Amino acid sequence: MKNWTLILVAVVAGGSFVVGKMVEKAPLPDVQPMTISVTGHGKVSAPPDIAELTFGVTTATLPTTRAAMEDLSKRMNAALDAVKSKGVPVKDVKMVHFSLYEVTHYKEKSNEQVHDGYAASQQLHVKVRDLGSVGDVLQAAISAGANQAGGVQFRIDNPEAFQAEARTQGVAQAKEKAEALASLLGKRLGRLKGYSESSGTRDRRLMGRAMTESADSAPPMPAGEEDVQVTVVLQYELSL
Template sequence: MLNQKTMALMLAGAVAFAPLSLSAEELRQLHVTGEASMDVAPDQAVITLGVREQAEEAGAAMEQVSVRMNEVMTSLGNSGIAGEDMQTQHVSMHPVWSQVRRDGQDERSITGFEASNMLTVTLHDIDGIGGVLDDVLRAGANEFRGLSFSYSERDTAQDLLRTQAVENAFHKARQLAEASGMALGPVREIRDGGSAGGAPMMAMEMARSSDMPISAGTVSLEHNVSVTFDIMEPSGPN
């Protein structure tokens, strides 16, 4: 029979060799990145616009902004823009500092206040962008932050791209395993890399008139996944 000392030594040896064996198995893995992309025609646009005004008193500046923004929102409503497609981005108020000369010395002093109200608008009629911009300009909008195009069915498209990215990862893995003389084993891990892509912002000044041609182009959508496979020696012929 084995004494306690011998059994303890055997157990210690088994524990010592276990990590080495595990590391060897982990080294026999294949990591690949699957990718998929598509170009879609945008069906909506998002513009960020607003009103900015200055006055000697803070209350007067904010009142002027409120009046003009109400006119802008009324104009948007008359253009067929639904209330749920208009969202206030932010409202701000800050002092206006100026350099003034007093008693022969230059001093910084508050000479007024500037208020602003920014609005994000979603347009579902891309062909009517120019006319809408003209209307809000006449209504009093004087601050523009840009125009971008988007695709309303983006989530559905990304579901398809996610599946295609996984299929692309399997294709790459099979090719790499075969080229290296190994057999592809089961999947150990899948990590969703997420989506990417989209149309760049367009300067609002480029689309301030209905006479200005606006080309929506296409929106590029992308998705990628990382997949880890086991690889093993191919089994011999029976």
């Protein structure tokens, strides 16, 4: 919106008259309010309610692709049946890797790759909801023919409720920081201008390794607790 000022000029010279003229005023500068950004952290620790692990089979080198596939299928089916016998439903088992490949070796004398045969490999990802049976499930797979197992990870299946609690902590901490900073600057806390957050869960993972023979007993696998963390950033205007 334009601002105008009326200028009046009075002249007396053989008479009198008044002249008026409208003059446009320069607009006032648009002053943006000072803003501050503060960070708050929240953390909630809770016991995990699910474990995830992987197991698989890698065959020996066999003369044909068919032989490799048949050996892989036989051993994987046996391992899968053993896992299901421990109470793991089919819906909690998912294939995460499969490969069928040629096996060769380098012959230095003739400077060439020599064909040895074929091998196959497959890995399955398993969710175990009974944490007390994690070791038994892993042992059952190995005893039935799996020669790769591990990657055990304990986590919270649905962390949303814990994230909400951690978020509340983070926002409260950020607000407290903002009020203290505004007071330190001799200002008052104004309206909220922006909000952002990031969240995550620190899972506990036990690394796996290849197995060359059946295990006689399952090692202890304590689940401990998981840390659900949320970091928030609040941006406020400051006023006088």
